[in-house]
Amino acid sequence: MPTPEEIRNIVHSYVEMMCKSDIDGILALYAEDATAEDPVGGEIQRGAEVLRNFYALTAPALQVELNGPICVAGRECAFLLLAELTMGDNKQYLDATDVFTFDDEGKITSMRAFWNPADLRPTR
Amino acid sequence: MPTPEEIRNIVHSYVEMMCKSDIDGILALYAEDATAEDPVGGEIQRGAEVLRNFYALTAPALQVELNGPICVAGRECAFLLLAELTMGDNKQYLDATDVFTFDDEGKITSMRAFWNPADLRPTR
Numbered sequence: 001m002p003t004p005e006e007i008r009n010i011v012h013s014y015v016e017m018m019c020k021s022d023i024d025g026i027l028a029l030y031a032e033d034a035t036a037e038d039p040v041g042g043e044i045q046r047g048a049e050v051l052r053n054f055y056a057l058t059a060p061a062l063q064v065e066l067n068g069p070i071c072v073a074g075r076e077c078a079f080l081l082l083a084e085l086t087m088g089d090n091k092q093y094l095d096a097t098d099v100f101t102f103d104d105e106g107k108i109t110s111m112r113a114f115w116n117p118a119d120l121r122p123t124r
Numbered sequence: 125m126p127t128p129e130e131i132r133n134i135v136h137s138y139v140e141m142m143c144k145s146d147i148d149g150i151l152a153l154y155a156e157d158a159t160a161e162d163p164v165g166g167e168i169q170r171g172a173e174v175l176r177n178f179y180a181l182t183a184p185a186l187q188v189e190l191n192g193p194i195c196v197a198g199r200e201c202a203f204l205l206l207a208e209l210t211m212g213d214n215k216q217y218l219d220a221t222d223v224f225t226f227d228d229e230g231k232i233t234s235m236r237a238f239w240n241p242a243d244l245r246p247t248r
Contacts, residue, residue, distance in 0.1 A: 004240060041198020068192050068204050069219040071238035074165020078221035078238040080192050080204055095193040097202035097221060099238075114195035114202040114223075116128060 002106035004072040021059040031107035038113035092120040126230035128196040145183040155231035162237035199226045216244040
């Protein structure tokens with residue numbers, strides 16, 4: 001099981017790779033059969049190929065920054081992100097809490113993102 | 125399914141009742157067969173009687189305040205708390221992310237708290 005420090009390092013890498021739209025780098029953090037539920041309550045996407053398509057579509061329009069502590073518990077963690085979404089000349093902002101679960105090798109096995117499209121706002 | 129506004133109001137009530145150690149008030153927010161996993165990765169506690177004992181033991185030693193936005197997604201939400209834990213003359217502080225799931229009546233069916241005893245610290 002990854003240590004809390006290892007988990008925090010993975011989250012920092014994830015944020016960095018999201019901001020660079022480094023899709024290979026993001027996928028390397030995930031286990032092969034991982035799932036993503038983004039937003040929570042929506043469709044659960046499974047497997048490296050599906051996640052690659054998901055991030056290839058979403059990451060280029062997103063800048064994210066950590067907006068609080070990374071709360072680690074057991075093999076999971078939760079953290080708050082401030083996301084900046086660019087659509088054409090239009091920027092919108094959103095608060096999201098992401099929850100990651102890790103396997104024994106420190107790969108992400110599930111990602112769940114808590115946010116609501118109705119909460120998009122024009123300012124930080 | 126509760127609306128995002130209803131979910132946020134329930135979270136505010138939860139924080140208020142935690143600070144008052146209002147155990148009946150806290151339990152009234154929960155469904156009868158709800159579960160609590162606090163911290164995540166620990167034992168899952170189930171049912172009103174078990175949760176009553178859990179809160180009767182923990183709430184009197186805790187003051188909590190919301191420390192960020194309440195991220196609502198579907199029938200779930202996640203939010204960051206700053207917790208102040210009093211043991212005798214000693215105060216310690218902790219960041220925790222709580223995740224609630226709600227039923228159709230707006231009662232909490234599960235609570236998961238992301239924190240780690242190793243992260244207790246002497247200052248806010």
